[in-house]
Amino acid sequence: MSAIIDAAARIPNLASQETFVAGVPHDAFDAVRAMPGLYWQPAERGTLNGGFWAVTRAKDIVAIEKDPETFTSTLGPWYPLTGKNPENILWNDPPKHGELRRAVAKAFGPRVVANFDDWVRPIVVETLQAYVEKGGGDFVPDVAAMIPSRVMARVIGVPRQDELRVVKWTFDVFAAMQVPDDGKTFWAVNNPIRDYMWELRAAKLREPADDMATALAQANERGELTEAEYRSFTSVLLLAGFETTHTVMAQAMRMIVEDADVARMADEAVADGKTDALVDEFLRYITPAMNMGRVATRDLEFGNTKIRKGDLMQLYFIAANRDPELFGEPHRFNPSRPERNHMAFGGGCHTCLGGPLAKLELRILFEEMHKRRIRLRLAGEPRRGRQTQINQLLSLPLALI
Template sequence: MTQPREVTDIPNLADPATFAQGVPHDAFDTIRALPGLYWNPAPVGTHTGGFWAVTRPQDIVKIEADTVTFTSSQGGAFPLPLKRPVEFDFHLMTNDPPNHSRIRRAAARSFGPRIVAHFDGWVREIVVEVLDAACAKGQFDWVTDVAAIIPARVIARVVGTPPEKREYVVGLVLDLFRALAVTEDSGAGAREISKILYAFMDDLWRKKVLAPEEDMATVLGQCVERGELNAQECNAFLALLAIAGFETTHTMMGHAMRMILEDQGVQDATMDAVRDGRTLVAIDEFLRMITPAMDMARVATKPVDFNGTQIREGDMVQLFFIAANRDPMTFDEPHKFKLDRPNSAGHLAFGSGPHACMGANLAKLELRILFEELASRNIKLRLNGEPKRGWSMFVNQLTALPVAVVE
C-alpha cells in the first residue's frame, strides 16, 4: 500500500470530534498538497482498517464516474456496516448503474428542474409564513425556527406527508443523523430508525395509490403499480427524499445566515446580489463554502493504481467534497466569499456523476426565495448568542444560531 510521507499535524478524519468545533480546512489544505491520496486509519467503519481521503475535485469526479471500480453498494457514507444490510439492495444511494439508473429514472420525470420551477408560489407562501412567525418573537433561534421549518414543510408537501405527521417524520430524520456516530456496531441504531421511517413511507404510498394527489408518494406508488419499482425501492426512495431534502437545506440555511451575520462583507455582497438579480450566484458561493454534505464514500471492487496510489480491493475512498470545494487550483482564494468567480457554479456540493443530488434544484429554489423575502421585507437580524455546531463528520451541521430582530 503506497503511503504519503509522514504527516503529524493532520487530525483523525474518522472522528466526529475533529469536526465539532469547525471543518478542519487547514488539514485538508495540507492533504491536498501531498502526493497521491492520504491514508486515514479507522478502527471501525471500514473493511481494511481505514480509508483514503480524496480531496481534489478532479479525483472525486473521476471516482464518482467509475462505478465499476468504485462501488456504492457497500454503503455511501462512513462508517460502513460490519455486514451489508439487505435493505441496501433497494436504496438509491447503495446501488450502482444500471439498477441505480432504473430507480432514479422512475422519479426523475416528476422532480426535474422544469417541474420544480412551478413550486415557486407555494414555497414562497411557506417561507413568508415562517419568517413572519419567527420575526414576531423578536428573539429566536434561526436554526430551529427558520432553517429547520422551511425545508421540513417543503419536503413534507413534496413527499405528500400529512401535516399532522410532519414533525414526527422530521424527528425521525434528526434521530437518524444523531445515530450515525461512529460506534462498534457501525450504525445499528441508524438502521432501526430507518426501518421505522420505511414503514411510515410504505403506509403512505399505499394510501396515495387509493387516493392519488400531486406528490411524490403518489408518483412512486404508481411506479410500483406499473412494475417500474418494487415496494422496498419505493419506501427507500421516499425516505431518502425526506432525509436529504430536509437535512442538507436545513444545514445550508443555517450556515448561510451565520456567515451573513458574522461578516458584513458577506452580508453586503449577498444583498447586492439579490437586488441585482444574481441570487443564484450567491447561492452557489454559499454552497461551495458550506458544502452541507461534506463527504461520501465508495469501496474499491478490485486493486487499482489511482494516480500512483495503490488502492486494494475492499479499501474505502472517502470523497471529501468540503475539501474539493476549497481547492486553490480550481477556486482563486478559496477560503474567501467571492461573487465574481468565473466558475462559481463549478462546486461539488451536490456531488457529480450518477449519484449527483436530485434535489439540487429544489434546494436552490428554497434558498433563492428565502434570500428574496429577507431583502424585500427588509428583515435585519443580529447575533444574540453563541452559534453551536453539531457532532458529525458527514453533515456540516449547525444546531443553534440565536438571533434578534433589529428594529
C-alpha cells in the same frame, strides 16, 4: 520526503467526529491536496482494510465518480461503511441505480422545480413571519430545518395534518446521527418514517395526486419497486431533501451574522438580482454533505497511489470546493466569482436529485428576508454537530435587530 511527513503530522484524525466539532479542518485538507499521492487515514471501525484514502483533489473525485465499476457504492456510500443495502438507491451502482433514479428524476428537473415557487414561497413566508413575530430564536429548528422539512413533506405528498409529525421525525433522525453507536439509535427513529410512508402508499393508490408518494406507489403497484425499495426511497427523499438545504440555510445565516462583509455581499447580490450566484457561492463555501465514500473493486494505481481491493475512498467534496485548480482564491467567499462548477451536490450518477429544489428554497429565503428587511444578530453561542459527513449546525440563537 520530510516535508510530506511533517505535513502528515499536522493532519488530525479525519475518522473522528471530534475533529469536525470546532469547524472544518481546511488547513489539513490543503495539506492533503498538496501531497503527491493520497493520504491514508487509519480507522478502527467502519472500513474493510483498516482505514480510508482521503481524496481531496477535484479531478480525482470526478474520475472516481465516473467509474462506478471500479469504485462501488454497494458496500455503503459513506464512512463508516454499513455493508450492503440493495433496497436503497444510495447503495446502488448502474444499472440498478438508474432504474431507481428514473422513478423520480423528472419530478426534480429544473423546469419542473421552477414551477414550485408558487407553493414554496408561502411556506418560507409563513415560517419567517412566525420567527419574526416571536422576536427571533434558534434559527436552526425554527427556520433552517422547518422550511425544507415542510417542503419535502409537500413534495412527497404528506397530508397537511401530518406535516408537523413528519417534520419531528426528520429532526429526530438528524439528532440520532450525533450518537456514536452502531446505528441502533438511527434506525429506531428512522423506521417510523418508513412505516408511515408505507401507510401513505395505500392512501395514494386510493386517491392519486401529483406527488412523489403517488408516483412511487404506482411504480410499486406495477412491480417496478419492491416494498422495501418503496419504503427506503420515500424516506431517503425526505431526509436527503432536508439535509442539504437545512445545513446551508443555517451555516449561511451564521456567516451573515458573524461577518459584516458577508452580510453586505449577500444584501448586494439579492438587490442586484444575483441571488442565484449568491446561493451557488454559499453552497460551494459551506458544502453541506462534506464527503461520500466509494470502495475499490480491484487492486489498481490511482492518484499516484497503490489502491487495494476493498479500500474505502473518501471523496471530500468540501476540499474539492476549495481546490485552487478550480477556484481562484478558494478560501475567500465571493458571490461574484465566475466559477460556479462546485461539487456541493456530488457528482456522477449519484449527483443529488434535489439540487434544483434546494437552490429554489435558498433563493426564496434570501429574497424574502431582503424584501422584509430582516436583520439578525447573535444571541448565544452557535453549536456545531458531531459529524464526519455533514457540515452540520445544531443551534444558532439569534435576535432581531
